[in-house]
Amino acid sequence: MKPTRPQPGLPSRQQILEFIRDSADPAGKREIARAFGLKGQEKIQLKALLKDMAEEGLIDGKRTAYHRMGGVPKVTVLRVVDVDEGDAIAVPDTWQPDDATPPPRIRLIEKKGRGGALSKGDRVLARTEESNTGWRAYPMKKLAVREEQVLGVVEIDAAGKAWLAPVDRRIRHASPIADLGGAEKGELVLAEPAGRSPRSGVKVTEVLGEPLAPRAFSLIAIHKHGIPHVFSQETLDEAQRAAKLPLSAEHREDLRHLPIVAIDPVDARDHDDAIWAEPDGEGGFRALVVIADVSFYVRPGGEIDREARKRGNSVYFPDRVVPMLPEVLSADVCSLRAGEDRAAMACHMRIDALGKVTDWRFTRARVRIAEVIAYEDAQARIDEGRAETHLTRLWDCWRLLEKAREDRDPLELELPERRVVLDEKGRIAEIALRERLDAHRVVEDFMIAANVAAAKALEAKVAPVVYRVHEPPSREKLIALKDYLSTFGRKLAMGQVITPGLFNRMLKDVADDAEKALIMEAVLRSQTQAYYGPRNAGHFGLALASYAHFTSPIRRYADLLVHRALVDGYQLEQPVPKADLPRTSGLSDRDRDDLGRVTDAISKAERRAMEAERDTIDRYVAAWLSARVGEVFETRITGVQKFGFFATILGLGGDGLVPVSTLGSERFHYDERTQALSGEETGTQYAVGDRLRLRLAEANPLTGALKFELEEGGSAPVEPRGRPLPLKKRGGHMVGKRGRPANIRHKGKGRGKR
DSSP, X not given: OOOOOOOSSOOXXXXXXXXXXXOSSOBOHHHHHHHTTOOTHHHHHHHHHHHHHHHTTSEEEETTEEEETTXXXXXXXXXXXXXXXXXXXXXXXXXXXXXXXXXXXXXXXXXXXXXXOOOTTOEEEEEEEEETTEEEEEEEEEOOSOOSSEEEEEEEOTTSOEEEEESSTTOOXXXXXXXXXXXXXXXXXXXXXXXXXXXXXXXXXXXXXXXXXTTHHHHHHHHHTTOOOOOOHHHHHXXXXXXXXXXXXXXXXXXXXXXXXXXEOTTOSOXXXXXXXXXXXXXXXXXXXXXXXXHHHSOTTSHHHHHHHHHOBOEEOSXXXXXXXXXXXXXXXXXXXXXXXXXXXXXXXXEOTTSOEXXXXXXXXXXXXXXXXXXXXXXXXXXXXXXXXXXXXXXXXXXXXXXXXXHHOOOOOOOOOEEEEEOTTSOEEEEEEOOOOHHHHHHHHHHHHHHHHXXXXXXXXTOOOOEEEBOOOOHHHHHHHHHHHHTTTOOOOTTSOOOHHHHHHHHHTOOOHHHHHHHHHHHHHHXXXXXXXXXXXXXXXXXXXXXBOOSOTTTBHHHHHHHHHHHHHTTOOOOOSOTTSOSOOSOOHHHHHOHHHHHHHHHHHHHHHHHHHHHHHHHHHHHHHGGGTTOEEEEEEEEEETTEEEEEETTTOOEEEEEGGGSOSSOEEEETTTTEEEETXXXXXXXXXXXEXXXXXXXXXXXXXEEEEEOTTOOOOSEETTSOOOOEEETTEEEOOOOOOOOOOOOOOOTTOO
16 A cells, blocks of 8 residues: 655654555655655754664664564565464564564465475565554565575584585585584584574584484485474374274264275375275176275364364375374374274265266265285286185276276376385385386276266365366477477477377377387476366366365375365264364365465475475485496486586486586587587587486485486487487597487376376
């Protein structure tokens, strides 16, 4: 709001305070003088008045931007200290009115769909405003990393001076340690600035131990990304009370007689879904997808719910899981264990002979899982003809769902996912690509059918829906894909309707496996990022008009919200006999009125988890390779910049840099249009997609960074994008022509995360 123009003449103290308060922009000496029409001698008097007001404790700040004492500048740097109900809570990065006045807590209002989630310790430049409900701010720019706490390793130089070597590869310089806090050389520590100036160094606040010890890599990611990982005692106490809730037979359908099975990874920490099917006598099937009834135990407004909202989802690392819910719920009471009675939300479906889901209903049920089977074991039983009837029926039902899936023609991108296998002591036993079995597809298609049923059921009830949205590729990304495909002599007509099937047909036309992998990655890069939201925009990748996540409420808050909406829509409320727990298990009034608020927050939390999981895998890969420095690997170039190019080891993953300074004595030029490095004398080129043999020069487990170098004597690409390379010799180098690439990185997400 633009303030009313003040009357000319030297203003009073109160007039200055009101102007500073009401000004939409920073109010400094110049703005105050202009507003009151001051000139000449009056400006000198204003300067003295402002100095007096500062000495009297009425205002604070600089000549260019004053604010009232105890207030906050209009534009200032804020530091995030907490995340509450999806909103980041911040305080001024520097605060010194007096020791007795605590800094104001400011709620940061982030624009929807912009950037990643703010985490504890992040610093932002923000525009602030004060209202009757308190302070709030609107971020303008996220500032460079300089967290209140920095994670690093203690190093001691030859002179005996201590330094903190950061584990975040984005921080390029070590910081002097002013206070070791009992830490010793080589230990992983948390530290914070020792003073306002960077020259003050840092002081160690916590010693975490051996940086290369088992479980250290995930700990680094947890601290780096600000992932909440410690439950308050109040949350744990409430979880213990909730775990003792009785399963009322009166309000639950009894499904314990059915041979329902859970098919999960062999190392699964929890089991939140299970399936069953039997023929209906008409060529179709009756099917059940039963999901842990988390909404019965985690009710809106309670301590567990507040913590689950803050976390958004569980985060899975090779050595540990940071659960969304306390362990007594996530790994015990809510987990669908074999042979034990459990509370479940049941999705009953009718699947016709064409694989179409023709009918559905949802109930609260009591189940007793017949068996928890590993994917590999279930597949072996089917392949070897020794599967029980209930298992073969699941496969028979799936073949109908598979037929409907083929008719729908969703996007089919088979991209590798790295799997880290640890031994009993937490050490790396193996890093391999995860095998894709029919058993995975069976479970995935049952889950997709239930997710669609949940979305459509809520739409029919005119109830709020948390959709899983995957929008079609943007025009800009399609143009980039079109340009990239042209380097292979392939076309993408921009005038046609873009469907997942269009991409599938394009990939089927590629005979060469290496070229297909590159185009598949380029298609992936053209896709938008999926998110949660209350507005339905369909799921492009799955070729579905309505899609929600219903099947994993133990590890995803979005699914819990869908369960609560189903409780309301199907009138499945079960009163709690205990007065010390929230009584309702449906949606809260707050979520019903503003579902976009929480879906934005959990979408950001999901991106945070993905980054943390990927960083940790990178560190494990670097640790695995650290014993193989000096070996030569088959690699493919994944990105090119003017300072060098990035390559990944085929069949293993792990991106590493080849600095341009190591490519030889000739000068290399970077072509932004083709994303290639070209030798000035020989014409040697390095472009995305080129396959070549590289020597591993460095592997840093702490940062996850790898560095490669050419084989001794130099190395030109041996296979550009999977095509035979017409080579000719120039000046001792083998050279050939390249085209335009796309820089792609991908980590598979497993079932149910689409």
